[in-house]
Amino acid sequence: MKTSILKKIAIAACAAISGLSCLAEGGDGKISIDGSTTVGPIAKAFADFYKENHEGINITISESGSGNGVKSLMNSACDIAAMSRFMKPAEFKSCVEKGIMPVAHVIAFDAIAIAVNPQNKVSSLTIEQIADIYSGKITNWKELGGDDAKIVVISRDTNSGTYETFGELVMKKTPVGKDAEYVGSNGQARSRVNSTKYAIAYVGLGFADNSVKVVSVNGIIPDLKSVSSGKYPLARPLFLFTNAYPKMGSAIYDFVNLHLSKDGREIVKDLGFVPVCE
């Protein structure tokens, strides 16, 4: 009896100490994540998985765009910044000036899928054609072998990492045309394409479900294989940024390395992204 009570006390003390150390490392046994709406679903799924296996950890996730993620990280408003692009030099610099050392963790690859309405006849485009559509050079589906109808061009807002990656990989410094409509999230872009017969939009591969038709780019349809083999041209890594490398064994350390585990890879795959290692 006595020994068991002692044991219990010892366990409780250990738990308290580990809890305390957690407090010190993970900030009140709590991880707050802010940033990209593209990385958001992965972070959410990771958080759910993590919370199931670790009692007493509280993870909050805000999705306000990659740029806001950096801002939160540099102001110490969050522990992890989720980003769908790498930090810009200026952002890096202001982080360092504020005493924050950003460290990048690549947790998955994302392909930008070009989505059109399922009723659209066009099913393959080249990068040049996509750039011409978005710059306003091509305005009718007729020019691409489709119906004689005006193209409704839908872009993400300039706030989003997806916009910047698209600009980098497709537009290559050409400005987006003035007819383009802007929407605030991947989900919104998908729902607009789903409901608008002659719309085109770009979304993260994880958001390209059956409600839209994904066209091939330079002849290649984005999927796990074509992205991880590097064949699909519109792919990019997704990042979690932390302040310095997290202390081994801390909650943040576990969290940013979750994608390496088997479960983590499954989660990434289930969401339609491509795991880093297979």
Next chain:
Amino acid sequence: MGGGGSFAQAFCAGAGRLLLFCITALPTVAIVFMIFFIAGEAVPFFADLKNTAEFFSGFEWRPSDSHAPHFGALSIFYGTVMVTLGSCVLAVPAGIVAAVALSEISSPKISNAFKPVVELLAAIPSVVYGFFALVVFAPLLQENGGVLLAVAVLLIAFPASVVAAMCLGELAASVFYKDVRNPPVKLFSVPIGALLMALGLFAAHKMLSVEITSGTNALNASVILAVMALPTIVSLSQDALGSVGRDMREGSFALGATRAETIFKVVLPCAKSGIAVAVILGLMRVVGETMVVWMASGNALKIPEPFYNFLEPVRTVTATIAGEMGEADQSTGSARYHVLFALSFCLLMASLIFNAAGQWIGGGFKLPKK
């Protein structure tokens, strides 16, 4: 006890007054600080005269371009004006008619049932309106746009042509039959009404063939914003109508005026300053609304072609601020950050002018009360 008690009382009263004064002063001080802060952050942008000139005269808005940024905000201002005017055209007549109907015509039972419902409209969060605009209204416009527009034209054209026919008929009759006591008004009003209705039908028929390629456009945003402005306009107009004294109405009835004459010639003129304030406050809600226009207006950076085409996407000032805010950190390019404050400053000035106009109208034409 006497002296001490009264001193304590006086002290408590003084302290209470001071506390109340501080609480009252808080919003005023907050507003003053906000104006100073926004103006202060906007000054660095306006200090660059080249940027300022482009801001008020250019059409190209590309603040995110780090090599050659452009800050032409004219199309953004135009978008705000367009959406505001559009919702104004829809919400003001509907709101005033609804207020007149609720306070003058319908039975108290019905108005008591309707008023909370109208006010409930104001309590719905704007993101819900935006979601509705994006997921329900935009696809509806795309699929049945022509039919919807035709029905809308008919709904507006018929009552408008009846009213116009009545007024024009009376006018024509009084011109042609100057000395007759009961001029044959119907002789003029019926053909005029028929003509106007035929015009309305023709316009509706034309509308049937219109196809809307993109449902998130100025029309969508205007309609949703009109619905959002309605509760303000209706309930404040209703209050204004309610504050017209009973004596005015009874005097009018006693002089033999009908109910319509009483409404149009006595009650509405008496309540006009209150109604004007209601309209201005409704408009301010429209100008300042962000979430709905961000989701419903399409946010394209251009002036529609032709300029009155409500079926094209536009972008408003508020949506621009919301859309650009996240990337516009001081560290990532200061002009990009300050230009948003320049936009905010313009918006703030517009609201202040609107508000002052409301105060002036509300105070300038006081109700002729005894």
